[in-house]
Amino acid sequence: MKIFEFESVRYFYPGAEIPALNNISFSIHRGEFVLLLGPSGGGKSTAARVLAGLIPKYYGGRLLGNVHYRGQPLSECKEFRQHVGIVFQNPERQILAHEVENEIVLGMENLGFPPQEMKQRLEQVLSLLSLGSIRFRRTDELSGGEKQKVILGAILAMGPGTLILDEPTSQLDPDGAVVFLSALQKLHRDLGYTIILIEHRTNHCFTLADRVLFFDQGRLTADATASTFAEIAAEKQSCYLPRTASRISHSSTREKPASAIETKVGISARNLSFSYAGHAPVITGVNIDIPKGCVTAIIGDNGAGKSTLLKLFAGLLKPSDGEISVSGKPINFLLPREKVLAIGYLPQQPDDFLFNDTVEEELQFSLRGADVLDHSRVEEVLRLFNLESLRSKHPRALSIGERERVALASVWITAHQILLLDEPTRGTSPDRRSFWAAMFRQYVSNSNRTVVCVSQDMDFVAECADYILILKDGILRKYVSPVDLTGDTSAVESRLAPV
Amino acid sequence: MFQRSINGLYWRPRHPLSVAVYVSALAVTAMVFTHPLYLLLLGAILLFHVAVFNGWEKWKDYIRTTSSYVVLFVAINVLVNGEGETVIWKMPALVPGLGVKISLEEIYYNLRLCSQMLMLLTCFLLYSIMQDVDSVLKFLLRVAPRSTLTLILTSLLVPLVRRRLSDAEDALICRGARFEKGGLLDKIRARLPLIKIALQSCLEGSWETTEALEARAYGVGPRTSLRLLAWQTADIAALCLGLSIWAWLGITALNGEGKLSYFPVLEPVFNSVRVSSMAFIFVVSTALPVACLCLRRFHENF
Numbered sequence: 001m002k003i004f005e006f007e008s009v010r011y012f013y014p015g016a017e018i019p020a021l022n023n024i025s026f027s028i029h030r031g032e033f034v035l036l037l038g039p040s041g042g043g044k045s046t047a048a049r050v051l052a053g054l055i056p057k058y059y060g061g062r063l064l065g066n067v068h069y070r071g072q073p074l075s076e077c078k079e080f081r082q083h084v085g086i087v088f089q090n091p092e093r094q095i096l097a098h099e100v101e102n103e104i105v106l107g108m109e110n111l112g113f114p115p116q117e118m119k120q121r122l123e124q125v126l127s128l129l130s131l132g133s134i135r136f137r138r139t140d141e142l143s144g145g146e147k148q149k150v151i152l153g154a155i156l157a158m159g160p161g162t163l164i165l166d167e168p169t170s171q172l173d174p175d176g177a178v179v180f181l182s183a184l185q186k187l188h189r190d191l192g193y194t195i196i197l198i199e200h201r202t203n204h205c206f207t208l209a210d211r212v213l214f215f216d217q218g219r220l221t222a223d224a225t226a227s228t229f230a231e232i233a234a235e236k237q238s239c240y241l242p243r244t245a246s247r248i249s250h251s252s253t254r255e256k257p258a259s260a261i262e263t264k265v266g267i268s269a270r271n272l273s274f275s276y277a278g279h280a281p282v283i284t285g286v287n288i289d290i291p292k293g294c295v296t297a298i299i300g301d302n303g304a305g306k307s308t309l310l311k312l313f314a315g316l317l318k319p320s321d322g323e324i325s326v327s328g329k330p331i332n333f334l335l336p337r338e339k340v341l342a343i344g345y346l347p348q349q350p351d352d353f354l355f356n357d358t359v360e361e362e363l364q365f366s367l368r369g370a371d372v373l374d375h376s377r378v379e380e381v382l383r384l385f386n387l388e389s390l391r392s393k394h395p396r397a398l399s400i401g402e403r404e405r406v407a408l409a410s411v412w413i414t415a416h417q418i419l420l421l422d423e424p425t426r427g428t429s430p431d432r433r434s435f436w437a438a439m440f441r442q443y444v445s446n447s448n449r450t451v452v453c454v455s456q457d458m459d460f461v462a463e464c465a466d467y468i469l470i471l472k473d474g475i476l477r478k479y480v481s482p483v484d485l486t487g488d489t490s491a492v493e494s495r496l497a498p499v
Numbered sequence: 500m501f502q503r504s505i506n507g508l509y510w511r512p513r514h515p516l517s518v519a520v521y522v523s524a525l526a527v528t529a530m531v532f533t534h535p536l537y538l539l540l541l542g543a544i545l546l547f548h549v550a551v552f553n554g555w556e557k558w559k560d561y562i563r564t565t566s567s568y569v570v571l572f573v574a575i576n577v578l579v580n581g582e583g584e585t586v587i588w589k590m591p592a593l594v595p596g597l598g599v600k601i602s603l604e605e606i607y608y609n610l611r612l613c614s615q616m617l618m619l620l621t622c623f624l625l626y627s628i629m630q631d632v633d634s635v636l637k638f639l640l641r642v643a644p645r646s647t648l649t650l651i652l653t654s655l656l657v658p659l660v661r662r663r664l665s666d667a668e669d670a671l672i673c674r675g676a677r678f679e680k681g682g683l684l685d686k687i688r689a690r691l692p693l694i695k696i697a698l699q700s701c702l703e704g705s706w707e708t709t710e711a712l713e714a715r716a717y718g719v720g721p722r723t724s725l726r727l728l729a730w731q732t733a734d735i736a737a738l739c740l741g742l743s744i745w746a747w748l749g750i751t752a753l754n755g756e757g758k759l760s761y762f763p764v765l766e767p768v769f770n771s772v773r774v775s776s777m778a779f780i781f782v783v784s785t786a787l788p789v790a791c792l793c794l795r796r797f798h799e800n801f
Contacts, residue, residue: 058713081714088707096715097633108725
């Protein structure tokens with residue numbers, strides 16, 4: 001039985017002249033697990049929002065063509081919200097109540113369910129998703145994975161037979177993502193839910209899918225079973241296929257960085273410890289020499305101290321004990337200007353921090369901050385990042401991929417010796433992930449430079465890291481090359497194992 | 500019934516109305532009484548409440564961030580006002596009429612103001628730790644759904660934006676922003692980008708949050724509630740006590756009870772047995788429900 005049917009659908013966002021969806025036709029049957037893939041801006045999320053009834057009702061714009069739900073025009077379906085649920089990317093911005101139980105029942109309360117039925121559904125959801133132990137916890141105390149499961153529970157409690165999920169695991173660590181996807185698998189296989197999933201990290205979900213729809217530039221360019229798509233994509237869109245292990249094996253063929261052989265040290269830490277006032281230590285006794293001319297990826301579980309270590313390297317936090325040196329000079333001896341010139345730092349979702357009125361001003365702000373007077377650098381970097389045509393546009397008006405490019409360019413422009421990045425590929429598509437990896441490889445091609453990035457994205461780590469630093473509970477467990485990890489028996493192996 | 504543990508407590512007033520009446524009565528008391536004995540005892544009661552509701556750490560944070568402003572306010576007041584007859588230091592006026600005079604009465608008066616401000620802040624904190632936010636929002640949704648939507652968005656966005664701002668500050672420092680350099684104007688100018696970022700994050704964040712509300716069928720029709728906000732014994736007790744305090748305040752306002760005159764000369768603090776005994780009765784009765792809560796918890800634990 002057909003649940004959804006798209007017939008020649010075109011959609012224009014308000015004020016847009018180019019359609020976000022261009023002549024799309026497909027149908028989704030009851031009980032199917034459909035994976036939507038494609039580059040950023042390809043039309044996946046727009047299609048998902050049309051399926052969820054949010055477009056055009058909530059977004060406005062023009063929707064042409066026919067969208068049917070169970071044979072009826074979608075706009076005429078009553079109680080649609082009860083049948084189709086949607087889970088978005090960022091759990092932080094979807095949590096609406098302050099206690100888990102209240103969060104789960106919120107949708108049911110809005111739909112006017114009788115209390116007795118709510119109680120029954122609540123118990124079912126808690127048991128299905130194993131949320132009983134956190135039922136009365138505050139939502140702001142939950143981990144990202146727990147939050148996303150609670151949101152899934154809140155949607156399930158409303159009783160939909162169809163679930164649409166827009167990159168639900170992009171903000172989760174690999175373990176959280178596996179737990180979440182296992183819950184989806186259970187819903188699909190055991191309870192017959194129709195699942196429509198947008199996901200960039202295909203390692204764990206590709207094998208769950210019955211069908212793959214591939215969107216590119218607003219068009220549906222492939223509609224095939226998972227196995228057929230794998231054959232088609234192997235040639236042209238191989239970055240969308242799960243292949244962490246193969247990438248790691250490829251990285252063994254990468255030439256050993258010259259600087260690693262010469263052992264020039266970019267960042268050095270001795271007996272480094274850190275704790276926030278009145279709290280247990282976050283980083284304990286870290287000793288490490290990070291070589292120049294290399295990309296180092298810091299990996300570890302949530303709360304392992306990865307971001308704290310990065311902030312210590314950036315000189316934004318003062319160690320409780322120990323010392324950090326940048327190119328042999330203690331970091332606390334660096335003058336503010338020297339520090340700005342030596343270290344570039346980008347926190348998570350760096351595109352959120354763009355605030356100037358044009359792309360060009362954004363780059364000039366960085367130059368002014370570093371007291372660099374060479375304005376030809378702006379032209380050079382605009383060219384390098386292919387931003388010349390966007391120079392006078394407002395950074396916030398750009399697409400996510402373009403905003404990320406501007407954010408990286410704004411740090412790149414001062415040509416730091418050390419570039420520190422906190423999860424640069426969080427929630428990004430495989431093509432954008434490849435962009436970051438290529439840029440980092442280019443950056444360290446100058447053997448005086450070092451890139452250190454925190455990442456949960458093992459594909460990205462495999463693609464660009466020369467060294468992997470594994471943190472567990474604030475303690476440095478290993479600092480090795482990716483190749484040496486393939487025989488590792490620690491938690492890292494379990495992250496690679498599903499591939 | 501709500502038999503759930505919040506901050507480890509099973510017996511507590513939860514109804515938004517009862518908590519509001521009770522805490523507002525304590526807050527108004529802190530503002531109305533000027534007698535130091537009353538204020539001292541009221542301060543002790545408030546701290547007792549904070550400790551019982553496990554808000555000690557939050558209270559310390561509150562006080563740490565606000566005390567410097569309170570002290571600054573008191574210092575300026577003492578120097579500028581110059582009232583009172585017991586002068587303890589005087590600077591000759593270089594310009595006629597602009598001399599500085601510090602009097603004992605002024606110091607006492609401002610210490611009173613300072614303690615009242617801290618008590619008022621403690622009452623705000625007490626409300627936030629006694630009250631379950633979701634219950635308040637559900638209660639308000641029935642009364643004013645649209646305004647409550649704004650409240651929901653604000654209560655969700657403020658902590659998010661605060662966290663993002665901390666990251667933004669780090670990113671800007673590494674791009675050369677110097678927040679501590681120069682005078683006040685320079686510091687404000689350096690922080691302007693942060694305000695822009697906060698506003699933009701708020702706008703983008705609220706779009707995503709309202710989209711999530713839409714997905715949760717917000718506003719599609721009449722709402723129901725899993726648990727009705729039933730009145731428990733604790734709610735009735737808190738409401739009665741709150742109303743009693745309000746009534747007492749009304750009576751004392753007429754009688755001039757709990758007041759002390761600071762100017763031109765400080766009135767004796769212990770001028771009658773009646774004041775001390777009234778203050779004692781007030782403390783015992785106000786602390787009664789929380790003391791019962793402690794006793795109950797003690798019995799449960801041992």
